[in-house]
Amino acid sequence: MPAVQTTYSANIRPGLPGMIVDEVPKTLISRTVEASGGLAFGIPVMQGTADKAGRAATAGDTAAKFVGISVRDRSVKAEANQYSQYESARVMTEGAIWVTASVQVAAGDPVYFVPATGVWTNVATSNVQVPNARFDTSTTGANQLAQVRLS
Numbered sequence: 001m002p003a004v005q006t007t008y009s010a011n012i013r014p015g016l017p018g019m020i021v022d023e024v025p026k027t028l029i030s031r032t033v034e035a036s037g038g039l040a041f042g043i044p045v046m047q048g049t050a051d052k053a054g055r056a057a058t059a060g061d062t063a064a065k066f067v068g069i070s071v072r073d074r075s076v077k078a079e080a081n082q083y084s085q086y087e088s089a090r091v092m093t094e095g096a097i098w099v100t101a102s103v104q105v106a107a108g109d110p111v112y113f114v115p116a117t118g119v120w121t122n123v124a125t126s127n128v129q130v131p132n133a134r135f136d137t138s139t140t141g142a143n144q145l146a147q148v149r150l151s
Contacts, residue, residue: 045069101142
């Protein structure tokens with residue numbers, strides 16, 4: 001006999017990194033994942049070496065290399081939690097998406113990423129500002145989910 005769910009949480013989690021926030025019009029493009037390590041969800045996607053290729057951020061990256069933010073794809077195996085090399089990754093260039101903020105952020109803050117690690121922050125020092133991006137929601141501490149809006 002199949003198991004029946006008998007307990008329910010009063011609240012559902014708001015999202016996961018890379019999930020699209022709402023149904024407001026957005027722009028999504030595709031990029032082929034270059035790196036053998038794959039491409040996680042909800043991270044900055046940088047221009048790869050090949051045409052229409054994408055990769056995670058690395059030291060030395062600049063805003064000119066920024067393409068967008070990787071979008072979570074439910075067709076990818078859940079345990080993978082990322083795109084594999086050579087897969088076609090969805091990348092948001094305009095719209096609202098969930099990311100993990102590495103520090104406490106406030107709604108309206110500018111959005112930066114740390115080139116060496118690809119984590120999201122509102123700290124300008126030694127980081128790369130994402131053009132036309134802002135945090136839409138606040139966090140109360142580090143490593144919490146926040147919404148980023150790209151316009």
